[in-house]
Amino acid sequence: MPKVVFLFFFLIGILPRVFAADVDTTRAKGDLNYEKAVLHKEILKGIDMIYNSQFSQAEDIFRTIALSFPDMTAPRFYLAMVSWSRLASGYWYPSMVEQFRERLDHAIDMARTKIELNPSDAESYFFLGGALGFKGRFELMRERWFASFILASDAVTYLNKCLKIEPENKEVLLGLGIYEYYTARMSGILKFLSYLLIRKGDREEGLKKLHKAAKHAVYSASEAQSTLVHIYMFMEEEYEKALPLVSDLVERYPETSRYMFLKGVCHAMMEEKDLFEKTRSAIMYKALGSPSTVESLRWERIAVYLTAAYAMLGGNFDQAKVDLDRILKMADPDNDPSMIAWPLLKKAMIHDLLKEREQAIDVYRKVLDMENASGAQFLAKRYLANPILKGDPFIGY
Numbered sequence: 001m002p003k004v005v006f007l008f009f010f011l012i013g014i015l016p017r018v019f020a021a022d023v024d025t026t027r028a029k030g031d032l033n034y035e036k037a038v039l040h041k042e043i044l045k046g047i048d049m050i051y052n053s054q055f056s057q058a059e060d061i062f063r064t065i066a067l068s069f070p071d072m073t074a075p076r077f078y079l080a081m082v083s084w085s086r087l088a089s090g091y092w093y094p095s096m097v098e099q100f101r102e103r104l105d106h107a108i109d110m111a112r113t114k115i116e117l118n119p120s121d122a123e124s125y126f127f128l129g130g131a132l133g134f135k136g137r138f139e140l141m142r143e144r145w146f147a148s149f150i151l152a153s154d155a156v157t158y159l160n161k162c163l164k165i166e167p168e169n170k171e172v173l174l175g176l177g178i179y180e181y182y183t184a185r186m187s188g189i190l191k192f193l194s195y196l197l198i199r200k201g202d203r204e205e206g207l208k209k210l211h212k213a214a215k216h217a218v219y220s221a222s223e224a225q226s227t228l229v230h231i232y233m234f235m236e237e238e239y240e241k242a243l244p245l246v247s248d249l250v251e252r253y254p255e256t257s258r259y260m261f262l263k264g265v266c267h268a269m270m271e272e273k274d275l276f277e278k279t280r281s282a283i284m285y286k287a288l289g290s291p292s293t294v295e296s297l298r299w300e301r302i303a304v305y306l307t308a309a310y311a312m313l314g315g316n317f318d319q320a321k322v323d324l325d326r327i328l329k330m331a332d333p334d335n336d337p338s339m340i341a342w343p344l345l346k347k348a349m350i351h352d353l354l355k356e357r358e359q360a361i362d363v364y365r366k367v368l369d370m371e372n373a374s375g376a377q378f379l380a381k382r383y384l385a386n387p388i389l390k391g392d393p394f395i396g397y
Contacts, residue, residue, distance in 0.1 A: 039065065044219065046078060050085050051222050052253040058082050073114065073127045077107040084134065089258075090338025090374035101138070107131045122165035126172065129158035133175055152179060173213035174220040178227060181206025185235065207231070214245070225249060229262060234393045239269045257283065257302040264306045265396040268313050280306055294335050301327050301339040308346060309396050317350045324350075333372075341367055341376035348380070349395060352387040360387065 042061055049058035059082050066075035083100035111128035114121050136151035156179045159172045183201030210231075213224035225245050232242035243266040249259040260283050267276035280303055287299035308323035324343040331340050348363035360383070367373050367380040379394060388395070 039069075043074060043078065047081075047219060047222070048253075050078075050081060051226075051249075051256060053085075053089065053256045055082055055086055055089075058085075071110075073107055073110045073124060076103065076110055077127050077131060080104045080107055080131070080134070088375065090336070090341075090372075092337075092372050092374050092377075094371075104131050104134055108135075120165060122162045122169070125158045125162040125165070126169075129155040129162065129172075129175060132158065133178075152183075155179070170213060170216040171218070171220045173209040174217065174224045174227070177206045177209030177213060177224070179206070180209060181231065222249070222252070233262065233266065233269075234397065237269075237393055239266045242266055243270070254286075257286075257299060260286075261302055261306050261309075265309060265313075268310045269396065276310060280310075294332070297330055297332060298336045298339075301330055301336060305339065305343065308343070312346065312350065312353075312395050317354060320350060321347065337372050338374040338376075341370055341372070341374040345376040345380055348383065349388050352383065353390060353395075357387060 042065060046058045046061035046065075049055070049061065059079065062075040062078045062082065065072070066079065069075065080100055080103035083096060083103055086096055087100060107127060108131045111124040111131065114124040115128065118124070132151050132155040136148045136155065139145075139148035139151060156176060159175050163169055163172050163176075180201050181203055184203040184206060185201070207228070210224050210228050214221050214228060217224060226249060229242050229246045229249065232238045232245070243263070246259055246263045246266060249256075250263050253259060260279060264276055264279040264283070267273075267279055283299055283303040283306065287296045287303060290296040290299060304323050304327050308320045308327070311317070311320035311323060324347050327339055327343045333340060344363055344367050348360045348367065351357070351360035351363060364380040364384040367376050368384070370377070373380070379397070
């Protein structure tokens with residue numbers, strides 16, 4: 001699986017805004033403008049909790065909104081986002097996958113019904129586009145390229161309908177930018193896309209839209225920023241552009257270890273050893289200051305994982321293996337499942353980089369056989385087909 005495809009299905013999903021029109025169609029009490037302001041504040045709070053890895057609190061917020069406004073699409077969509085974020089954090093259990101799909105389908109059905117009742121409903125076009133974008137990610141995971149492309153194309157069609165109704169909407173730039181960038185990149189890898197695309201993707205235009213969303217959007221700014229970080233680190237390999245973006249995410253979402261890890265990788269790739277050590281120390285400080293043993297060990301594992309990545313990037317594979325084995329000895333499948341599958345994947349990568357192909361294949365297969373491979377299964381499948389090479393940016397993933 002090409003690296004552009006792997007990153008595409010992690011990023012093509014879009015985080016839509018909440019429209020005032022959605023509130024207008026729900027059961028209102030008292031001062032409508034006041035209720036709108038309170039509702040939007042709660043949704044923004046829930047979104048921030050998702051990005052700050054506070055999934056249970058975000059779930060509570062969106063469940064409460066869904067109960068109070070049963071005809072509102074927004075909380076149904078964001079509940080699917082909570083499920084997806086749990087998957088992305090390593091909880092790729094079949095039950096979580098099924099929950100995500102059920103929630104997503106519910107949001108799609110609600111949006112379609114609203115469009116049938118009101119073909120000028122911008123909000124419903126937006127949520128429908130967002131949900132279909134997520135569905136396209138699932139098809140890409142299954143390597144059903146054509147089905148994924150059709151879903152992504154439909155998603156963009158609905159986003160453009162939303163934009164036609166609300167020309168000043170900056171939130172749609174996230175989904176449109178992702179589609180623009182990745183169709184441009186993927187059409188050179190999946191050749192059949194070149195024949196299917198009526199309008200060719202534009203890499204620069206895609207990046208431009210994503211930067212506008214990161215700067216001007218309200219509800220989708222963080223997702224646009226995170227998307228740009230991954231593009232600049234793992235597609236463009238322009239770490240100097242990724243660093244200020246990920247540094248800002250670290251400041252805003254201090255409980256999300258992923259952003260601190262990526263910041264450390266940027267410093268490593270830019271050969272900024274002192275700043276790398278400062279970032280690693282900041283992660284260890286989080287471990288020492290955590291209120292519980294579970295949280296403390298979670299932060300310690302990510303610090304050691306960053307140290308292993310640094311060693312791998314520098315070709316110090318013996319040290320990297322020591323670090324990865326240390327993480328596996330600290331394994332906590334209930335509270336930190338990603339720090340089982342991903343260290344195993346990195347050990348397989350090391351075998352490949354040392355030209356030990358048979359040993360690498362054995363470990364890749366172990367990852368693929370796991371009930372919960374925490375997303376590492378996608379890279380395992382890719383490198384099982386073709387060994388990883390020196391300089392591959394996913395060494396630092």
